[in-house]
Amino acid sequence: MSALLEVAGLTKHFPVRRGAFGLVSGHVRAVDGVDFHLEQGETLAIVGESGCGKSTVGRLVLRLLEPTAGQVRFDGEDLLALGDDEMRARRQHMQVIFQDPYASLNPRMTVGAMLGEPLMLHGLARTEAARRARIGELLELVGLRPDHARRYPHEFSGGQRQRLAIARALAVEPRLIVADEPVSALDVSIQAQVINLMRSLQQRFGLAYIFISHDLAVVKHIADRIAVMYLGKIVETATTDELFRSPRHPYTRALLAAVPLPDPTAVRERALLEGDIPSAMNPPPGCRFHTRCPVAREACRRNVPALVDDGMDHATACPYWPEFPPAHVLTEVRGQDQDRIRLERLQAAFVSAQREAS
């Protein structure tokens, strides 16, 4: 079976223009040779810090931005070779959800008009009655009521708005959804609702997700596979379980170690990364991480490490990883004691009582 989405050598350099004549004075190398693939019904998370190029990758895949180089194959077909009209037709199969539910919904459109627009554009509901029925169905899918169609976005809370954005994405029955930080702007208890909704919709419709996030803990709960990016390149990819069990790249390990655990008793070694992320306009030569890497050596300044797959779908862009000590201590620290058992029973009671009530 061939992958739903195959991306090879994806590259985007933004020209930096200066002065009155708009002369190009340099390039921001936002994405620099990224390869990955995504199967039907699978979730690939792209994680990294600001400026690593993760959002740009999402936009390149959807051709919201034109890549400088590379290939994007959707269902075996090269998207970059398509003309505007053909691309418009393909977009029925791919959709997007943004981070900020306050910016992603037009404040002057009713929910019904907003959901009706894609239906009309792609000719999915021929009659007014069919459209209204489909809009009601979409709203129910995301846990809202059909009569919400008459309302405006400002009448909804942040979590509900994100549900509306999901409903809009679902309207055209896509096969792939690119979700760019979809829960980052939401409160924790609301985050859980939206993540759960996305998971259940995935199981129901066999959706594939590209889930772009800076939050490793969120990613752990939704992704099947994870790609970690640093300064425009993927430094490590693996299945979620594998990545959290045995992170290999020094950057991945540092990222995991830096996440504060909601557990005051956790004792972790904290190898702090020093310094700031270098500018993507002028990335360091050799391994891009070497300026902050706690275990960098002389060769790292010169040689660009390749992303090498170990044959078990775990690829690392650091040739020295086999020499590092195991890192499982980073993520599994919770012990089993009296308090923990009590807390788990309480939480289980919380959930079941909540379910009974509703």
Add this chain to the structure above:
Amino acid sequence: MNQPSEMLLVTEAADAPALAIVSSGRIRLTLRRFVTNPSAIAGVLVLLAMILLAFVGPYLTHWSYSEPDYEAIRAAPSARHWWGTNAIGQDVYAQTVRGLQKSVIIGLLVAVCSTVVASAVGTAAGYFRGWTDRTLMFLVDLLLVLPSFLIISIVSPRLRSSGWIALVGLITLFGWMITARVVRSMTLSIVERDFVTAARFMGVHPARIIVRHVLPNIASFLIIDATIQAGAAVITETSLSYFGFGVQAPDVSLGTLIADGTGDAIGYPWMFFFAAGLLVVFVLAVNLVGDGLRDALDPTSGAGRPARRADDVPAPPASVAGSVVEPVVGPVVDGPAPILRVRDLQVTFRARRKPPAPAVRGIDLDLYPGEVLGLVGESGSGKSVTSLALLGLLPGNARVHGSIELAGQQVVGASDQAMSRLRGQRIGIVFQDPLTSFTPVYRIGDQIAEALRAHQDISRERARRRVVELLDLVGIPDPARRANAFPHEFSGGMRQRAMIAMAIANDPDVIVADEPTTALDVTIQAQILDLMLELKDRLGTAIILITHDLGVVAEMADDVAVMYAGQIVERAPVRDLFARPEHPYTVGLLGSIPRLDDKREQLPSIEGRVPDMTRPPEGCRFAARCPFVEPACRANPPPLVEVAPGHLTRCRRAPLAQVLQ
């Protein structure tokens, strides 16, 4: 990461449910806001009266505006000539209503035409950018530098055959550019918004995007601008006509009438007075309508329901229960009194045409030197409002009640002067986004030096040395050189270090850190948290850490207060809170965080949402979402009770072990 400011969310949360009840079109809301604004209504009535006068007025008299009455030259107002006659015996009333008609028609036509041109050019330039933008903006700049008045005055008299229509065209030609520029910049920012990206992604045609997605979002500006344009066009027309370049005889406009009347204004005031008076009244009325529209269209100016009277507001819970206010005892730390002592803090926001929103209800806190108190809660919980109250930085529409004692000094009701002495010296601030906390045009070093010299009598030179020391202390490399940098030259992490340097500059007793790492990347966040802990140990400063991130709290805090809907619902030493939470909200919150150290198939969530703060529930504020709720919970607000040493919870069912039975 974009954690919206909590203040905003307080009003959002307060708005949403009430609006949901109204649940109808924006237009009706706008209308309702408009008709409840007396000055706008006055403007509309005056304007309607004038339009009526302009178009019906000419038929009320048998005099024509051009035919002279040779028997009455410069006649004073009388029954025969209501507003008198002019130097050649023409009826002033007939002339004035005719002139008004001309001026109103020209004004309205210019307003409509230039708004249409400006929106077409502005949206096209903003949407397509590139060459379209550059060409159109070149045209705009060109028209702006041309001496428009001169050109119109030369061209207009030569176009006599087409008369006032040509005048409309000329005034429009030179009148739309500023509006077009504003429309362009508004379009630029709207096009950046995700909903336009989403529409583009769906393949919506650009023209349709402009009409359906861009224009409705700038409509309020266009409507207001059109009223201003109408007023301005009347003035332009009047000035042109006054100098004889506008409306040409025998036709009249307010401008020609004023021009003709000025010479005789002293001896025969009626020839001048009526035209000038109508001009002033017309422009004023148009402006009143414009202001009314601005208020009505601004979604932040009110929720659109009739304002609730102040006496409808539920009384603060303190008076309901009587037992709610109890001191919260902090951990026993060697040493004397708490450095910060808060008792029954209440903050209520009042806004025009909105019910008062009680954001914080009865907070008690004690903070000891060297202690880190974590204040956690979700948006709308009141945690940021509490911190602003501590700093005396609440906006003017906030009413504060209760007591905040900082090192023995009362903050509530303190004068601005006293407060600014306290800030900096006694209490330091670290905000979420340091880019907005530093003035962009001054060097970082100068800004910190200024903070030093505001509170200490030291020389410029010593302040400078101290700044370098401080920057070094917070781990900024090459501090002497970096002190000369501007805020935008620092990365986010560096700016936050500089912000911390400024906060500790005057050795404060307390630092309020409001989401200090929320805008930072996780590896940078770790650096900043470490820095704060290190400085706290070295300087003995107490920290109030406000955050939504339970991971940050677990790592930093000694003591945690969990806030929900304006109240502290649980307070405990950090280990107790995470290991043995005693409030259902805390239990739900701990369950719903995605965590690195375990993986569940389904994340438990807390269903429902925070209550409408303008109408808080009678009993426990969490009752509506609490799975362990009992009838008693809904009847009376639960008091804060101590379930273990230093562990307090606002739950009737505590200790929660009983719900497991």
